[in-house]
Amino acid sequence: METGGIAERFRDKTILITGATGFLGKLLVEKILRVQPEVRKLYLLVRAPDAIAAEERVLTEVVGKGLFDVLREQYGAGFNSFIKEKIYALPGDVMHENFGLESYEVLQLSKKVDIIVNGAATTNFMERYDVALATNAAGVMYLCQFAKQCDNLKMVLHVSTAYVAGEQAGQLLEKPFQIGRALRLDYQLDIEAELQLVDSIKSELRIKCSSDDKLEKTTMRKLGLKRATHFGWPNTYVLTKAMGEMLLQQLGQDLPVVIVRPSMITSTFQEPMPGWIEETRTIDVIFVAYNDQTLPCFIFDGSVIFDLIPGDMVINAMMAAINSQWNKRAQVIYHVTSAHQNPLPSSLIEESMFRYFDINPRTSKDGKAIKNKRPLAFKRLANFQAYMILRYKLPLEMMRAANVLLGGIYTKNYYEFNRDYNILMTVAKLFAPYVFFKGWFDDTNLRKLWKATAMDQNDDASIFNFDPKCINWSSYLVNTHIPAAIKYANDQKAKARNKLLDSTTGTA
Numbered sequence: 175m176e177t178g179g180i181a182e183r184f185r186d187k188t189i190l191i192t193g194a195t196g197f198l199g200k201l202l203v204e205k206i207l208r209v210q211p212e213v214r215k216l217y218l219l220v221r222a223p224d225a226i227a228a229e230e231r232v233l234t235e236v237v238g239k240g241l242f243d244v245l246r247e248q249y250g251a252g253f254n255s256f257i258k259e260k261i262y263a264l265p266g267d268v269m270h271e272n273f274g275l276e277s278y279e280v281l282q283l284s285k286k287v288d289i290i291v292n293g294a295a296t297t298n299f300m301e302r303y304d305v306a307l308a309t310n311a312a313g314v315m316y317l318c319q320f321a322k323q324c325d326n327l328k329m330v331l332h333v334s335t336a337y338v339a340g341e342q343a344g345q346l347l348e349k350p351f352q353i354g355r356a357l358r359l360d361y362q363l364d365i366e367a368e369l370q371l372v373d374s375i376k377s378e379l380r381i382k383c384s385s386d387d388k389l390e391k392t393t394m395r396k397l398g399l400k401r402a403t404h405f406g407w408p409n410t411y412v413l414t415k416a417m418g419e420m421l422l423q424q425l426g427q428d429l430p431v432v433i434v435r436p437s438m439i440t441s442t443f444q445e446p447m448p449g450w451i452e453e454t455r456t457i458d459v460i461f462v463a464y465n466d467q468t469l470p471c472f473i474f475d476g477s478v479i480f481d482l483i484p485g486d487m488v489i490n491a492m493m494a495a496i497n498s499q500w501n502k503r504a505q506v507i508y509h510v511t512s513a514h515q516n517p518l519p520s521s522l523i524e525e526s527m528f529r530y531f532d533i534n535p536r537t538s539k540d541g542k543a544i545k546n547k548r549p550l551a552f553k554r555l556a557n558f559q560a561y562m563i564l565r566y567k568l569p570l571e572m573m574r575a576a577n578v579l580l581g582g583i584y585t586k587n588y589y590e591f592n593r594d595y596n597i598l599m600t601v602a603k604l605f606a607p608y609v610f611f612k613g614w615f616d617d618t619n620l621r622k623l624w625k626a627t628a629m630d631q632n633d634d635a636s637i638f639n640f641d642p643k644c645i646n647w648s649s650y651l652v653n654t655h656i657p658a659a660i661k662y663a664n665d666q667k668a669k670a671r672n673k674l675l676d677s678t679t680g681t682a
Contacts, residue, residue, distance in 0.1 A: 179497070179630045179633075179634040180209075180493050180494055180497045180627070180630075180634050180637070180638050181209040181210045181634075181637065182210075183493075183496065183497040183500060184206055184209075184210040184213050184289075184493070185210055185212045185213065186212060186213070186214050187213055187214055187288040187289055188214045188215045188217070188286045188287050188288050188289075189206070189213065189215070189216050189217065189287070189288065189289040189290075189291065190217045190219065190264075190283065190287045190289070190290045190291070191203065191216060191217065191218050191219065191290075191291045191293065192219045192268050192273075192290075192291070192292050192293055192294035192313075192317070193292070193293030193294035193295060193333070194218035194219070194220060194232070194236055194293070195218075195220055195231060195232075195235045195236060196293055196294075196295070197439065197451075197452045197453060197455075197485060198293050198333060198439070198485060198488060198489065199218075199236075199293045200236050200239060200241055200452070201241070201442070201450075201485050201486060201488075201489045202291060202293070202489050202492065202493075203216060203218065203236060203237075203261070204241050204242055204244075204245065204446060205445075205446075205486075205489050205490075205493065206493075207245060207256075207257075207260060208244065208245055208248075208446065209637060211256070211260075213260060215260060215261075215262055215286070216260055216261050216262070217262050217264050217283065217286075217287070218232055218236065218261060218262070218263055218264060219264045219266045219267075219268070219273055219294070220232060220263055220264070220265065220266075221265075221266075221267050222263070222265040223265065224265055225263065225264075225265055227265065228263035228264060228265035229263040231263065232261060232263040233257075237257050237261070239452075240450070241446065241450050242446075243446075243447070244446040244447065245446075264279075264283075268292070268294045268309060268313035268316060268317060269308040269309055269312065269313055269316075270316065271316050271319065272316070272319070272320060273316065273320065280320070280323065283324075284320070284323040284324045284325065285324075285325055285326070286326075287324045287326065287327060288326055288327065288328050288329070289327075289328060289329045289330075289331070289496060290317065290320075290321055290324070290327065290329070290330045290331070291331045291333070291492070292313075292314070292317050292330070292331065292332045292333060293333045294309060294313055295309060295310050295313075295333070295415065296309045296310060296411070296414075297411055298410075298411060299409040299410065299411050299604045300395050300398070300399065300409065300410060300600075300604065301395070301398060301410050301411060301414075302391060302394035302395050302398065303368075303372055303394045303395070303397045303398030303401060303410060304372045304376065304394050305394070306398055306410045306411065306413075306414040307368060307369055307372060307414055307417070309414075310411070310414035310415050310417065310418045311365055311368075311369075311414050311417035311418050311421060312369065313418070314332070314418040314419075314421045314422050314425075315421050315425060317330070317332075317422075318330075318421070318422065318425035318426050318429065319425075321426070321429055322428070322429070327429070327430070328430060328500055328501040329430050329432065329496050329499065329500060329501070330426060330429050330430060330431045330432070331431075331432045331433075331434065331492055331495065331496055332418070332419075332422055332431065332432070332433050332434070333434055333436070333492070334415050334418065334419055334433050334434065334435045335411075335412060335415050335435055335436060335437075336435040336436060336437045336481065336509050336510075336511055336615050337412050337437070337607075337608070338351070338407075338412050338415050338416040338419060338435065339613055339615075340357045340406055340407045340408060340412060340416075340607075341408055341607045341611070341612075341613075342357065342613050343612035343613050344612070344613060344614070345613075345614060345616050346509075346613045346614065346615050346616060347616045348435075348507040348508060348509050348615075348616055348617070348618060348619045348620075349507065350419065350423045350433075350505060350507060351416060351419055351420050351423065353420045353423060353424050354420070356405035356406050357405060357406030357407060357416075358404070358405055358406030359406075361404075361405055361406065363405050363417070363420075365417050365420065365421065368401065368417075371397075371401075372394070372397070375393065375394075375397065376390060376394075379393060395410075398410030398413075398414075401413065408604075408606075408607035409604060409607075419433060422505075423505060426505065427505075428503060429503070430499060430500070430501050430502050430503055430504070431504075431505040431506075432492075432495045432496065432499050432505075432506050432507075432508065433505065433506070433507045433508070434488070434491060434492055434495060434507075434508050434510050435507060435508065435509050435510065435511075435615075436483050436488045436510040436511070437481035437482065437483050437509075437510070437511040437512065437513070437615065438455070438456050438457055438480070438481060438482045438483070438608070439455060439482075439483060439484075439485050439488055440455065440457070440482050440483065440484050440485065440655050441484065441485065441654060441655045441658040441659065442484055442485050442486040443484035443486055443487060443639075443645060443650065443654070444484075444486055444639065445486050446486075448654045449654045449655065449657065449658035450485075450658070451485075451655075451658045451659060451662050452662065453662075454659065454662065454663055454666075455659075456605075456608065457480070457482065457523070458659040458662075458663070459601065459605075460472065460527070461527060461656050461659050461660060462659060462660065462663040464527060464531070464546060464549070465531070465536065465546075465660050465663070467546060467547060468594075469549045469598075470547075470549055470550065471549050471550035471551070471552065471558065471561060471562070471565075472549055472550075472551060472552070472558070472602065473551070473552050473553075473554075473555055473558050473602050473605065473606055473609050473610070474520060474524065474551035474552065474553070474609060475520060475553045475609065475610055476519060476520050476521030476524060477519065477520070477521070478519070478520045478609065478610060478611060478612075479513050479517045479518060479519055479520070479611075479614065480513070480518045480519075480520055480523060480608075480611075481511050481512055481513040481518070481611075481614075481615060482512060482518060482647075483510055483511055483512050483642065484645070484650075484655075487510070487639065487640040487641075487642065488510050488640070490638040490639055490640040491508060491510045491620065491623065491640040492510075493638060494623055494624075494626075494627050494634070494638050494640065495508055495623060498623055498626065506619060507619065508617075508619050508620045508623065509615040509616060509617045509619070509620055510617075510620060510640070511615040511617055511620070511642075512642035512645065513614055513615065514614055514615060514616065514617050515617065515621070515641075515642050515643050516642045516643050516645055516647070518647045520609070522647055522648060522651075523651065524551075525648075526647070526648050526651035526652050526656065527651070527656060528548070529648075529652055530651070530652045530656045530657070531546050533652070534657070555602065555603070555606045555610070558602055559599065559602075562595070562598070562599060566591075566595050567595060570588065570591055570592055570595060573587070573588050573591070574588055620640075624640060624641055627640075628641070
């Protein structure tokens with residue numbers, strides 16, 4: 175398929191993509207190959223011990239997915255040779271200087287690369303602080319160091335998140351952070367000091383506890399959440415993504431840089447097929463838990479506006495931004511969001527969820543429909559926590575006391591129920607900043623980009639649609655996204671069951 179405009183920008187270009195095994199990374203690789211088969215080469219940086227292992231990861235975790243079925247059908251028997259010609263799997267890691275590559279590899283790559291897309295990130299809200307710092311912050315530093323070695327570089331696109339804004343209310347502009355300024359008033363954020371803090375605490379742990387990996391993991395996770403709260407962010411993920419933006423602003427001043435900040439990314443809206451998704455993403459936890467009836471109660475305010483954006487629209491905006499800002503030595507930020515132009519009230523999400531399950535109820539073994547029990551909803555986190563203590567924690571403590579008196583006959587049950595209680599409390603606390611979010615993302619730059627795209631004579635508006643106004647949220651949720659989220663979760667459960675079965679029968 176040959177097109178002008180945006181797609182033409184990628185003709186004969188060499189692109190380095192980090193994070194290609196992630197959700198957006200896969201979508202980007204597929205889209206480029208589909209709309210511009212004349213791209214010269216895609217270098218996909220993946221964690222692997224060697225080139226053979228890297229290639230295997232790309233073949234199984236990227237091009238082996240159903241996402242590539244449209245291309246697979248288009249090229250037929252020639253699909254594998256096309257992939258081999260266009261994709262090179264590069265074993266490396268953004269956590270290391272020069273991505274851990276040999277000096278000759280860096281030299282060769284730096285002479286070829288036209289575009290760098292940095293999608294590598296850890297998105298776990300409760301990630302270990304050392305891991306999140308190394309990937310989301312220090313990884314950007316190493317990226318900038320490499321980018322400055324590239325002779326023909328015309329664009330560095332960095333994928334961030336709109337929620338680097340933390341829990342701020344009101345209008346949130348498409349503007350960069352002030353380096354070193356925390357969200358918490360009058361607090362300074364010294365990234366180098368944070369890296370040193372992590373090293374210091376890990377050194378102390380090793381001296382005191384030798385090689386207790388479990389303790390180190392727990393300590394690092396708690397430290398991340400503690401430091402995030404200290405500086406005014408709700409979790410480790412958004413804190414370290416904000417740090418990454420600060421480092422990019424500081425170290426990438428002489429580079430052509432675009433930062434895209436998507437909101438909550440959901441399944442594909444249109445292409446290459448509607449409803450393609452990987453991982454149980456932020457809002458999907460609610461849908462899956464409701465389907466499994468493991469959500470007796472939760473936090474919810476129907477008046478809050480949620481900001482969702484389908485994954486294919488994010489990719490289209492990224493490619494349009496690369497084209498628009500090509501070789502411009504400035505840093506431009508795009509909020510790839512929907513709520514300003516097409517607001518989605520939480521009440522509509524709830525209504526769509528109930529509607530989907532009314533149309534598609536779970537069934538018993540004899541084929542009868544099972545009616546789901548609707549969870550209690552609390553508009554305040556404190557009320558939810560109080561209810562959970564009275565309804566679940568106190569009975570748990572009574573069970574624990576009875577267990578002691580009766581010789582431990584309830585030990586297994588107690589630990590299972592207590593674990594489920596703690597998980598639900600933790601999830602609610604982590605989700606609260608998003609469930610009760612009072613900010614709205616200004617999307618002036620994104621709207622200007624879409625206007626230019628829509629006016630283009632090369633049919634870019636249909637090939638690279640990222641206009642959120644065209645989404646009918648109710649239809650999309652009921653007919654596309656919720657079924658996709660449930661199918662993915664069910665498929666994962668089936669794989670887990672099969673793996674367990676294989677292990678018990680000795681065939682694994």
